[in-house]
Amino acid sequence: MTNPNATRPTRRTVTRSDGWFVTTDEDTGVASQGKTKVEALENLAEALRLHLRQVPERDE
16 A cells, blocks of 8 residues: 655756746646746645645535
8 A cells, every 4th residue: 555645756847937937747747936946846846735635526
């Protein structure tokens, strides 16, 4: 059984575009940006948490 909270190696790229740092998680395709490299990486971490979270099914 795997631990869903275990960290895994990630491949992330950081580029600059129009004065912004753009970060992309190459494994998921999730991207984010920030005014600084640190801010961009923090924003990417948040985006990945939202992307990977489990959403409960709705009762209909």
